[in-house]
Amino acid sequence: MRVLHVITGLGVGGAEQQLRLLLRHLPARCDVVTLTNPGPVAAGLAADGVRVAHLGMGGNRDLEALPRLTRLIRGGGYDLVHTHLYRACLYGRLAARLAGVRAVVATEHSIGATRLEGRPHSAGVRALYLAGERLGQVTVAVSPTVAHRLRRWGVPEQRIRVIPNGIDAPRFRYDEVRRKEARTYYGLPEDAYVVGGVGRLAPGKRFGLLVAALAQLPDDVRLLLVGGGPEEAALRRAARELGVEDRLVLTGERPYLPDPHDGAPDLPGLLCAMDVLASPSPEESFGLAVLEALAAGLPVLYASCPAVEDLPARAVPGARRVTGGAGAYARELLRLRAAGPGERYAPDVVRHYDIARTARQLMDLYTAASAGSNLEASSS
Structure with missing residues (x-):
């Protein structure tokens, strides 16, 4: 299975380093594209043998990045696209659909009680989030607390999977x-x-x-x-x-x-x-x-x-x-x-919270998503 991970940036942060650790345990051929900031984690991924592309996105409203990302996904022949962090989830889900990839998974790493990646919760942020969420198949919550917050936002329960972060x-x-x-x-x-x-x-x-x-x-x-x-x-x-x-x-x-x-x-x-x-x-x-x-x-x-x-x-x-x-x-x-x-x-x-356990759970989800299984019917 060929998987493309799309993430907003690759500086030293929890979501970014979690991605690097996860890719060391996932039994899939994974590439990564970062929309911005190919920082230290990008160098670490490259050292691990992971192919990393930098999209060079200029900001949240750099709409020219969308066709570039769409071409990258279409040219890579990916079976599944997995997005991480708010901006990457919005652009990555849409680009995957435009490229003809139907197996689209997102991980919600950073939704707090009142803020999303530092942004205050607002009607606009929530509406854009929910519109993007419907373009994917499933959203992975890194904890039951995050799953609860997603449900409160209006994400249907059957579209949420709890797969916790892992550590080595x-x-x-x-x-x-x-x-x-x-x-x-x-x-x-x-x-x-x-x-x-x-x-x-x-x-x-x-x-x-x-x-x-x-x-x-x-x-x-x-x-x-x-x-x-x-x-x-x-x-x-x-x-x-x-x-x-x-x-x-x-x-x-x-x-x-x-x-x-x-x-x-x-x-x-x-x-x-x-x-x-x-x-x-x-x-x-x-x-x-x-x-x-x-x-x-x-x-x-x-x-x-x-x-x-x-x-x-x-x-x-x-x-x-x-x-x-x-x-x-x-x-x-x-x-x-x-x-x-x-x-x-x-x-x-x-x-x-063993990372190998997290990787096994995620791989099971990938397999179901790429096979076109009825994920909503198998919600857990």
Whole structure:
């Protein structure tokens, strides 16, 4: 089976890196086209042997991109088109139909309670989303929470499949050597208590709350933020104004997999360097960073994480939901620090989100879609 994945961009983000990991496990011949930004994940995919095309789209209203994408799909002889992220779902579904490909699957990665990929929910956004959705066969929700949000928007239940994101848990297994290497690289003292955050440095992630919490914590506490984005300067400024600039480390974007041309630690190595992960974002569609932290044996404080919340509370003993602001996080961090380090092991729940399991479920869906099966009748 030949599959084309269409995605809005290939910078270092959760959906983008999830795609790269998935393609390592899917038993299908997969190519990728990115509408914009062929960033580090594009280079990683190419290194994995995946053919990546850049459409060179100029913006949301670059309608000339549609015939280019249509020609690319028609010329590739694809059996199925799989779209990812809002803009790619709109253009990719339409282009697939114009190219004569009827097997069209989309994954909804980023619909929050009030925002879609940073856009506020509005009547216009919702109408355009629903119009595009009808051009495909099925929309994959990465969590039951996302499926519920899609139904509230008006997507028919029989057109939704829940296939959760997956992780390669062994890659995140705690390693003392990697911990020391990462701390040495970023100048983190061996005896420091390191609070970590992973994600795009954007307002919705609320990492400024962690900077404010840092100012309420002892001097041996450090904050290690992994990610890049428009809030970087504001976070540095806030740390400087609060007098904790020397205790904040911003790594920029870091890949899931090591880059042989870059000596900096990758994401699993940075998780080893942390003592706790804090995720104060109030709107998540899945919570991949929380799951990866659990795989690294870290305790986790979070505001929103469907990957955890959709499971029984006893299944994830290392995760605690925190409501409130900087003071609430500071109190919880002090509690964890006082409790001392525990054994670094991954809870059993991590196996529930194994990437190989996700790939098998998706491949079953591909097979049904390409065969023209009645997907609505087989909804689960």
